[in-house]
Amino acid sequence: MSKIHSSQAPEPVGSYPHARRVGNLLFLSGVGPRQRGSSEIPGVTLDAERNIIDYDIEKQCHAVFQNVRYILEDAGAQWENLVDVTVFLTNMKQDFAVFNKVYAVYFKDNQPCRTTVEVNALPTPIAIELKCIAALE
Structure with a gap:
């Protein structure tokens, strides 16, 4: 077993x-x-206590997909190697439709298994x- 630390x-x-x-399996942490190098979150506005005031789920989706791609690349894998994706959303009712639209663009050709759940x-x-799993060759 080898550990992957993305730069x-x-x-x-x-x-x-x-x-x-x-x-031949690659398990990504959440x-x-x-x-990288910042505590800022794309599309998120926080108050002084770091509570979310407002957020843009579409910007967060693009950012999280880019981060997955970074980890895959640093592990010697590709986007097309993804075989399973578990999605955690904090507001299914408000965000699922936008997430699903963005997801469809990124996974147009490669369609891994997917589970989407709402968390508190x-x-x-x-x-x-x-949370992703990729199969390597």
Whole structure:
């Protein structure tokens, strides 16, 4: 088993690698929309206590997909290697339609299995997180 630490994706918020390779499978840790080297989140407005005032789910979707791509690339994989995606949204009713529209653009050709669930909160003030598995050749 090897650990993958991406030089492009945002730093993990805990003691875990961006991904682990086990045989020909690559397991990504939860990936959010933050940008490397910053605590800022694309499309998110926070108050003084770091509570979400407003957010743009479309911007967060694009950012999280880019972060997944960074981790895949740093692991020697490609977008097309994704076989399973678990999506965590904090507001299914408000965000699912926009998420689904953006997802369809990114996964037009490669369509991995997908599960989408609503969660009460995520570890940082974000509205989306992905958990992915890729099959390597």
